[in-house]
Amino acid sequence: MAELSYRDAVIRGISQEMERDQDVVFLGEDVAKAGGVFKATVGLYDKFGPLRVRDTPISEQAILGAAMGAAMTGLKPIAEIMFSDFIAVCFDYIANEFPKSRYMTNGQTKCPLVVRTGNGAGSRFGAQHSQSVENWCMMIPGLKVVAPSSPRDVIGLLAASVRDPDPVIFLEHKSLYSIKGEVPDGEIVDTLGTAKILRPGKDATILALAMMVPRALASAEKLATEHGIECEVIDVRSLVPLDTQTILGSVARTNRLFTVEENPRLCGWGAEIVSIVADEAFYDLDGPPVRITTPHCPLPASDLLEDAMLPNVDRIVDRIRRTMGA
Amino acid sequence: MRMQARTETDLINDDIGETKRLELYKTQLVIRDAEQRAHDLFLQNLVKGTSHLSLGQEGVAAGFACAMKHGDLSFCTYRGHAHTLARGVPVEKVLGELMGRDNGLMRGKGGSMHLTSELHGVMGSYAIIGAHLPIACGAAWRAQYKGQKDVSVCFFGDGTTNIGAFHEALNFAVIWNLPVVFVCENNLYMEYTPISDVTAVQNPAGDRASAYGLPKIVIDGNDADVVYREALKAYDRARSGGGPSLIECLTYRHSGHSRADPAKYRPEGELERWKQRDPIKIYRERLAQFGISEKAISDIDAHVKREVDEATEKCKAAPPTSLDILTTDVYADGGYAWRN
Ligand SMILES: Cc1ncc(C[n+]2csc(CCOP(=O)(O)OP(=O)(O)O)c2C)c(N)n1
Ligand SMILES: [Mg+2]
Numbered sequence: 001m002a003e004l005s006y007r008d009a010v011i012r013g014i015s016q017e018m019e020r021d022q023d024v025v026f027l028g029e030d031v032a033k034a035g036g037v038f039k040a041t042v043g044l045y046d047k048f049g050p051l052r053v054r055d056t057p058i059s060e061q062a063i064l065g066a067a068m069g070a071a072m073t074g075l076k077p078i079a080e081i082m083f084s085d086f087i088a089v090c091f092d093y094i095a096n097e098f099p100k101s102r103y104m105t106n107g108q109t110k111c112p113l114v115v116r117t118g119n120g121a122g123s124r125f126g127a128q129h130s131q132s133v134e135n136w137c138m139m140i141p142g143l144k145v146v147a148p149s150s151p152r153d154v155i156g157l158l159a160a161s162v163r164d165p166d167p168v169i170f171l172e173h174k175s176l177y178s179i180k181g182e183v184p185d186g187e188i189v190d191t192l193g194t195a196k197i198l199r200p201g202k203d204a205t206i207l208a209l210a211m212m213v214p215r216a217l218a219s220a221e222k223l224a225t226e227h228g229i230e231c232e233v234i235d236v237r238s239l240v241p242l243d244t245q246t247i248l249g250s251v252a253r254t255n256r257l258f259t260v261e262e263n264p265r266l267c268g269w270g271a272e273i274v275s276i277v278a279d280e281a282f283y284d285l286d287g288p289p290v291r292i293t294t295p296h297c298p299l300p301a302s303d304l305l306e307d308a309m310l311p312n313v314d315r316i317v318d319r320i321r322r323t324m325g326a
Numbered sequence: 327m328r329m330q331a332r333t334e335t336d337l338i339n340d341d342i343g344e345t346k347r348l349e350l351y352k353t354q355l356v357i358r359d360a361e362q363r364a365h366d367l368f369l370q371n372l373v374k375g376t377s378h379l380s381l382g383q384e385g386v387a388a389g390f391a392c393a394m395k396h397g398d399l400s401f402c403t404y405r406g407h408a409h410t411l412a413r414g415v416p417v418e419k420v421l422g423e424l425m426g427r428d429n430g431l432m433r434g435k436g437g438s439m440h441l442t443s444e445l446h447g448v449m450g451s452y453a454i455i456g457a458h459l460p461i462a463c464g465a466a467w468r469a470q471y472k473g474q475k476d477v478s479v480c481f482f483g484d485g486t487t488n489i490g491a492f493h494e495a496l497n498f499a500v501i502w503n504l505p506v507v508f509v510c511e512n513n514l515y516m517e518y519t520p521i522s523d524v525t526a527v528q529n530p531a532g533d534r535a536s537a538y539g540l541p542k543i544v545i546d547g548n549d550a551d552v553v554y555r556e557a558l559k560a561y562d563r564a565r566s567g568g569g570p571s572l573i574e575c576l577t578y579r580h581s582g583h584s585r586a587d588p589a590k591y592r593p594e595g596e597l598e599r600w601k602q603r604d605p606i607k608i609y610r611e612r613l614a615q616f617g618i619s620e621k622a623i624s625d626i627d628a629h630v631k632r633e634v635d636e637a638t639e640k641c642k643a644a645p646p647t648s649l650d651i652l653t654t655d656v657y658a659d660g661g662y663a664w665r666n
Contacts, residue, residue, distance in 0.1 A: 065460020
């Protein structure tokens, strides 16, 4: 066991996989010699050399296209898109190329690659460097979408993503890079499509992802101590594949569902889960499921405004408390 | 355009040789006959959806494919029947795909615009303009990384030189010195607009080459020999670590952009002028100049016609594509499950 930051966990995760498999290569802007704009790839260039860790020009289409061509023909590339907002300039690969090639070719074409990208708000970067774009990716058949909330999960889920035979969008939360957590020694490999119950509770289920996970946990603590409401907190971890069973199981016990989403409200992942629960567990519910989200707005830059836009502990606690009639 | 009969020394010094010439001829003819058949089948309502023919552009496909080695990779556009057939994919598989039959190359899941046969080195046909240039770079990167000697060859149109992915891919291929060959088939039009109306330079690919430190190469795409020779040079360069090439082939499509296009936007006489330079006509004359007999040529003609006829009959008799595959191969586990 050692304490590791989320940022260093990215380095360790990539390292672990590159050591294991010569076919794993890594490319992106400023990732090699400079170690990444978030310093989440420091040392990889020195360790694995210029053939396996490569700086690219500012060419997001070339980065993702090259990753795909390499993946189709035998490598297992990890490509970095610096900020997830930039996925918009190379969305063709995310929407049309990676996820459709296997289907269109009747199974001939493979695409085992990982796109790592800095996602989410909290850095006061404004509307084009702060978005949570998981819902841009989740809606596309053929992709897998993963968003870890802890250093341990970064390593385990990154390893699972690299080893997965399908294209995986791996969303690292920029505001979590500096958090620390206990990480076991040795190889860590997790399983995609498994949610984690981080705190048990009998009164309500709270689903969260990435930076909303620590906020959901803090809210649950406050609800328990100040209002006597015991919430079960589930880290969804992987949107595709989605661990519906863990979620339905929890709702069956608590009879209440809250989602905490950083993405803007429309078509957020919580809406999909709420629709599943409504379809399959309607009679387990004691009240309407509630989505706590960022409003349908771009993100502002100032700290005051940005903080007011995102779900925070006060808002989560208040919403759950009022819904539960406490 | 009249050709001189070749002299004795021409024949002795011929760098291409009879066997390769017959292959170049046959390849062009297979494309011509199969695509004409595809058009006929469309008129009979047996081909649904869209299709983009390369009638008139066969010289480019044959020249580049016949210069390839086994293991070299082709990346095509939605106008990809020609390049797919040129790599030896059976006519039946291609027509079957166009007709939505179970014997189709992808059993009807891809259709005309996405012909793929990895077995033959056809690594996909891409219908988003420019998308496959970076993908070809990636395949070439893998070859470079693994020390493998195959070349990735990427075909696209003149219109594609105005999209960002073209420029990203060119720069990327040069800085990484990748074994990739970019082939621009300049057929003078995007869908309906002349390329010259919307492009800052006269040669859409050739005049961009210098921006990436590459030589300007513009060739006659309707002469399969010219194409073949240029292809060999580019492949050698790529295989020997000399990096990428960008080759612009001047050519012309005889039919409209897609099956729905009567091509009314063409100035009068343009099509007729280009038909004088029909690649197959040019090549028949070439074969004759090199002393290849009428009989040998007509044998090939008959053989190809029979192949296309037989393929057509097989496709007409084949069952329609199966509903069993509706949701297969979305993910690598063979299915489409996204949840437990
Ligand atoms: C990104 C994108 N924009 C537009 C289209 C629609 N489109 C399909 S083919 C075509 C013309 C392409 O022209 P060119 O590159 O010269 O190829 P050609 O069809 O002449 O072979 C266009 C505009 C597309 N498929 N993808
Ligand atoms: Mg064109």
